Amino acid sequence: MTMPARRNVTSRRVAMAQARQSRRPSRLGMPAGVARAPDRVLDLDAGFPELLARVWREARTAADLTDAVQTLLTLGDRVPADVQLRALRPAEECALRVLCGISWRTDDPSPSSGGPPTDRPVFLGSIGLTTSGRIAVGVPSQGPLAKQEDLVDGVIRVPWSASALADYQGELRHATQTLARSIVDCRQWLAAEGASGRDDLLEQLKEAALRTAPFVLYQEARRYTNFRERNNLSGKTLWPGHPDCALSSLRGVPLELWSDSDAAMVVCLTLLTRSAGYARIEEANGTQLTVDHVAELLERTRRTYNAVPGGPEVPPAASTRIEQLNALAGALRERRPSVGQTAQLYREIYGPLMHKIERVAAAPGQAARKAEAELCAVLRERLPVAGGTLGELGAGLAATPDWLSRPRGDFGTGLEAVVYETVTAARRVFDADFAMSRGLRSLPKLVQALRDEDWPEITRWDLPDFFCCVVPALAARLFFEDKTARLSDVAWSISARMQYNSWHFLAGNLPKVPEVIARDYFVPPTIPDISYYSDQHHHGHVAARVRFSIRSPQAVTVLGRAFPGFIDLRLLRCEGPPFSEQDLLAAHRTSAFIARATSLAAALVAAGENVTVTSFDPRWHWEKIAHSGPKIDG
Amino acid sequence: MPEARNGRQERVMTRSRSDNWRKPPRRIESSECITCDMCVRNCPEEFGAIFDRGLDVIIIPELCSGCPACVLVCPVDCIYVDADWSPTGNDMWTHIELTLEGTK
Numbered sequence: 223m224t225m226p227a228r229r230n231v232t233s234r235r236v237a238m239a240q241a242r243q244s245r246r247p248s249r250l251g252m253p254a255g256v257a258r259a260p261d262r263v264l265d266l267d268a269g270f271p272e273l274l275a276r277v278w279r280e281a282r283t284a285a286d287l288t289d290a291v292q293t294l295l296t297l298g299d300r301v302p303a304d305v306q307l308r309a310l311r312p313a314e315e316c317a318l319r320v321l322c323g324i325s326w327r328t329d330d331p332s333p334s335s336g337g338p339p340t341d342r343p344v345f346l347g348s349i350g351l352t353t354s355g356r357i358a359v360g361v362p363s364q365g366p367l368a369k370q371e372d373l374v375d376g377v378i379r380v381p382w383s384a385s386a387l388a389d390y391q392g393e394l395r396h397a398t399q400t401l402a403r404s405i406v407d408c409r410q411w412l413a414a415e416g417a418s419g420r421d422d423l424l425e426q427l428k429e430a431a432l433r434t435a436p437f438v439l440y441q442e443a444r445r446y447t448n449f450r451e452r453n454n455l456s457g458k459t460l461w462p463g464h465p466d467c468a469l470s471s472l473r474g475v476p477l478e479l480w481s482d483s484d485a486a487m488v489v490c491l492t493l494l495t496r497s498a499g500y501a502r503i504e505e506a507n508g509t510q511l512t513v514d515h516v517a518e519l520l521e522r523t524r525r526t527y528n529a530v531p532g533g534p535e536v537p538p539a540a541s542t543r544i545e546q547l548n549a550l551a552g553a554l555r556e557r558r559p560s561v562g563q564t565a566q567l568y569r570e571i572y573g574p575l576m577h578k579i580e581r582v583a584a585a586p587g588q589a590a591r592k593a594e595a596e597l598c599a600v601l602r603e604r605l606p607v608a609g610g611t612l613g614e615l616g617a618g619l620a621a622t623p624d625w626l627s628r629p630r631g632d633f634g635t636g637l638e639a640v641v642y643e644t645v646t647a648a649r650r651v652f653d654a655d656f657a658m659s660r661g662l663r664s665l666p667k668l669v670q671a672l673r674d675e676d677w678p679e680i681t682r683w684d685l686p687d688f689f690c691c692v693v694p695a696l697a698a699r700l701f702f703e704d705k706t707a708r709l710s711d712v713a714w715s716i717s718a719r720m721q722y723n724s725w726h727f728l729a730g731n732l733p734k735v736p737e738v739i740a741r742d743y744f745v746p747p748t749i750p751d752i753s754y755y756s757d758q759h760h761h762g763h764v765a766a767r768v769r770f771s772i773r774s775p776q777a778v779t780v781l782g783r784a785f786p787g788f789i790d791l792r793l794l795r796c797e798g799p800p801f802s803e804q805d806l807l808a809a810h811r812t813s814a815f816i817a818r819a820t821s822l823a824a825a826l827v828a829a830g831e832n833v834t835v836t837s838f839d840p841r842w843h844w845e846k847i848a849h850s851g852p853k854i855d856g
Numbered sequence: 857m858p859e860a861r862n863g864r865q866e867r868v869m870t871r872s873r874s875d876n877w878r879k880p881p882r883r884i885e886s887s888e889c890i891t892c893d894m895c896v897r898n899c900p901e902e903f904g905a906i907f908d909r910g911l912d913v914i915i916i917p918e919l920c921s922g923c924p925a926c927v928l929v930c931p932v933d934c935i936y937v938d939a940d941w942s943p944t945g946n947d948m949w950t951h952i953e954l955t956l957e958g959t960k
Contacts, residue, residue: 760911
């Protein structure tokens with residue numbers, strides 16, 4: 223008979239031995255950290271640098287200037303040209319208007335001197351592509367482009383005719399005056415806020431930079447970013463209060479000492495966040511952060527919201543003065559919830575520039591209904607549910623939820639079976655290379671912490687307290703050296719990253735006690751998104767070939783408290799066509815089904831049942847993927 | 857643990873690794889890292905050797921004793937022994953110096 227003290231020692235030893243094991247599926251059974259070298263190393267240029275080099279080569283061999291510019295603006299048909307047009311500095315914008323007749327502005331006709339000059343060029347300009355993906359235009363009196371910008375590889379020379387030069391001069395005069403007026407207006411508005419009001423704005427914007435996804439914004443050639451390269455805004459690299467943070471460094475500094483670009487940056491970021499919260503900043507990603515750009519974004523949003531029936535009509539701003547735009551931003555924020563109740567809001571994400579566009583989805587059509595019907599048919603076969611729609615399946619769950627806490631098939635609980643079967647069905651129905659859903663392992667721990675209002679306890683939970691069930695298509699191994707072991711490792715690395723996302727979002731739902739404020743967290747997402755060409759920046763995205771995806775976050779209710787972004791469903795394609803809006807609508811109803819099951823499970827826990835997710839660890843992914851052969855295709 | 861913190865302070869100020877450390881430092885393979893920051897959160901305070909930098913999470917070899925704390929929590933086992941480490945650049949040291957007591 224083993225004495226209790228000895229048993230404790232033994233179990234501690236077992237736990238320590240387990241902790242020393244590698245969690246990479248293909249290295250299970252080996253100690254962690256002993257592999258002599260990585261299994262594979264990505265080329266340093268993989269992802270975005272490689273894309274830019276390819277786009278630049280295409281532009282250099284284009285038939286003419288217009289084709290070359292179009293290639294650069296769209297990064298080879300991967301982003302809307304409109305986004306890159308907004309990234310142009312005012313002088314560059316004027317140059318492209320006169321040289322190519324293109325502009326993002328819709329309110330005035332673009333003069334174009336059109337085509338190559340017929341007479342002897344009076345100025346030899348240039349265009350290039352910067353290493354951050356922005357098109358750069360060499361204009362008169364600014365010196366060689368290569369000395370001002372980090373270029374991918376040289377320039378394309380652009381001859382200017384005398385008439386182009388004259389048109390440019392007129393355009394530039396107008397643009398310079400407009401910009402100068404807007405800076406004066408920004409300064410007046412900031413002055414009216416007073417010193418303490420400005421400090422409050424800076425604090426709010428630091429919090430915005432810290433609690434949302436990274437962004438890259440321009441003021442002329444100056445870059446404000448908490449992303450790649452040298453950061454100058456709070457984020458993962460620069461902690462709050464870091465002296466290199468452009469926002470921190472303005473605190474307490476007299477307005478007269480602020481640069482024009484700093485003044486415009488603070489005002490524009492304020493307008494954006496006031497119109498919808500922090501996430502709106504990402505809708506300016508990759509563009510010049512100027513007042514007229516923000517004015518256009520707000521106006522475009524106003525028209526989008528007003529097109530949704532119901533709710534009060536938001537009037538346009540009377541002018542592009544900051545005071546008027548501030549009022550419009552506030553009105554949009556008030557209108558947004560009613561838009562979301564009537565229609566499905568979502569975001570498109572253009573991965574190369576991380577640029578987001580808020581959209582209102584059309585009503586679900588035949589494609590969405592067909593996908594939902596197929597999903598329901600699979601779920602009826604695999605789970606004790608009935609009904610023709612996910613809503614009906616969810617209602618059935620709500621009527622008899624008890625089985626969610628009981629073992630089912632290979633799983634310790636019915637909730638795990640719901641997660642796995644729904645993810646597996648979604649992967650097939652949406653023809654994804656990977657599908658996944660994440661969540662919290664121990665609902666009993668959460669219920670207890672909520673009852674105790676022990677917010678610090680929740681902030682202490684770490685990645686192993688969360689799960690993500692990742693199901694790949696067997697055929698997806700072809701993207702990974704045709705090896706299921708490698709596919710298993712990729713699936714687990716995705717799973718681990720999703721656990722991090724759950725960890726990152728959960729604290730964002732808690733009251734802002736000191737322990738929560740001190741914790742690294744993001745504001746949880748509330749609307750779904752569709753991503754295009756996301757395999758560019760994040761090393762994990764490059765390695766796992768996350769090209770096209772749908773992310774569908776959902777709130778879960780626990781003890782009457784809603785936790786936005788508590789779970790999600792994600793679909794991923796490594797190649798092939800992107801997902802559609804109809805896919806997104808059906809996927810969002812699918813994630814709502816998982817969220818409903820999770821809320822019901824939490825209610826069971828509140829009533830005394832135990833629902834703890836023990837599946838979906840590295841071994842589960844290894845056995846399911848590397849050992850199961852075709853079974854993983856369902 | 858003021859003594860240990862002083863040790864880190866000295867290493868930061870002299871930009872050099874402790875002679876008493878027998879193990880080589882570790883490094884993170886960015887191709888495999890998922891930037892979950894588990895290693896950052898679990899690097900012992902007396903070392904404070906791991907930082908986020910842009911898209912990467914990096915170990916400063918001069919501050920890393922080679923202890924296994926980060927390895928034991930890494931969910932994807934992407935941390936390797938770095939016997940052939942290179943000295944950290946000045947830019948990064950300027951950033952690191954701000955983490956000394958009282959500045960962060």
